[in-house]
Amino acid sequence: MSVLDKVNSPEDVKKLTNEELENLAGDVREALLYKVSEVGGHVGPNLGVTEMTIALHYVFNSPIDKFIWDVSHQTYPHKILTGRKIGFTKGHFHDITPYTSQHESKHDFFTVGHTSTSVANALGYAKARDLTNDKGNIIAVLGDGSLSGGLAMEALNNAGQFDGNLIVIMNDNEMSIAENHGGLYAHLAALRASNGTAENNIFRAFGLDYKYLADGNDIQSLIALFEEVKDIDHPIVLHIHTEKGRGYEPARTDKENWHWHVPFDLATGESKNSGAGKSYTSIVLDYMDKKMQEGSPILAINAAIPGIFNLKSFAAKYPKNYWDGGIAEQFTITFGGAAALAGARSFIFHNSTFVQRAFDQFVHDLAINNEPAIVFVKGDVISGSDETHQGDFARGWISNIPNLVYLAPTSEEEMLAVLDWATTQHEHPVIINVPEHGVESRPTVLTDFSHAQYQLEKSGEEVAILALGGLYSHSEKVAAELEKSGIHASLVNPLFISSLDKEFLTALTENHKVIVTVEDGVVDGGFGQKVASYLGKYNVKVLNFGADKEFNDMVPVTELYTRYHLTPELMTADILTALKD
Structure with missing residues (x-):
């Protein structure tokens, strides 16, 4: 019988001996590694906080004492210890969410999948606790580079003027998703090197108390530290040094690739799925390399997600032309836009679910100033992701900002034509929606994208299908059904x-x-509704196909396509009905 078999709630953790606590850490790692090897997930961050999580539940009394997790990439051990270990067994992997959820457990308080939020959330809870004369410690857990996000800094600044109990754990594993970037991390290194005694201390500068723990994977040291600060009457930062990927050698030695991983062979670490081959990302990278060879001042920019776009290969070859801003989406847009205005050719790479954090910068910096940066948005598609990483909203909010040229190429040829134009024009920001349904080849005659020019690919009558971006080939199937x-x-x-x-x-x-619009995202505020609004004065029917405005949590894409009538058969049936009405 393993120690984990005896643990069904945090109360059970408190009953364990020191030896059992150590064995529990091994059991927790074994459980989470089994799950992520089967279905994929966040590996390194969770492995690194196993001991910390055990110590938190040993010392504090959850949920009276509240653990506010940042980004949720570190919460698998917490889930295992709070009555959800069934989610780490075969047949039940999807019974729990991959992120914290107040709807799932009384030990969670937010649904959160984006970074740098924990201190602000915790401070809000702490203030409400004091106003309502409630009890309990409020503990925020920062980590995985979250400190580089502006919201974390804003929250720490405000925490410095708080006069009640607030414990902020700075989980310092020397990594973001990839390696950390920015002067802040040299400062953390100096604090580590001095065992927390360096005179220059950003946390104390904010007015916060501070303690450092060098071995954040030692359970007894963690317990002693937490017992020392439990019920403290003022804000304090616990700077705890942990090892990302601890307990699994592949994740420990290759921390970036094992931050999140596809299903893998547990014994060897080899991926079960291969994603090799040509992609729109590789097409863009090859284009950038060509332009560099021609002497173009390319500047490739991203916010801590180089792996999504394979930017490390470009960075290795052209280090002076690469900038990782860390988890700071707002910064990358303003910085990249300014660089473009000053003569560089800024290529800014973002995942749809993260770039929404930079909405103000799209409006106030890129658009108002007409900065000729090129922004690639990946993942703006209807997908089976969880609701915190749902990426299909970008089309709606970006398309309603003036001055942006927002394009959805459908093929390799169109992508290259768009890039040729975008890198030579200086009048507007260009936003490129990266297709997600495989690389296709389709001739294009367009060379100027400064104003809208729709392309009639097949001439017919009665029904016209306007198929945007990655769903163009999908709509070809609809046309075949109508035939x-x-x-x-x-x-x-x-x-x-x-x-x-x-x-x-x-x-x-x-x-x-009947005029039909098809888009790979939320219909409300998107492409189709703009078409329908314009055509309202004409004697035609307009059908808009795309996603409903709703949050989805791990719903299979096939189910979503059926729900939204996006399958060729359901679309065809709706079109035929509209023709008869």
């Missing part, structure tokens, strides 16, 4: 997400009864 009913639909590649080709749309109304 079975004798309907020869026109097929249009609009390419422009936020700009309407009004002349083209007007011409469609002359010989089409």
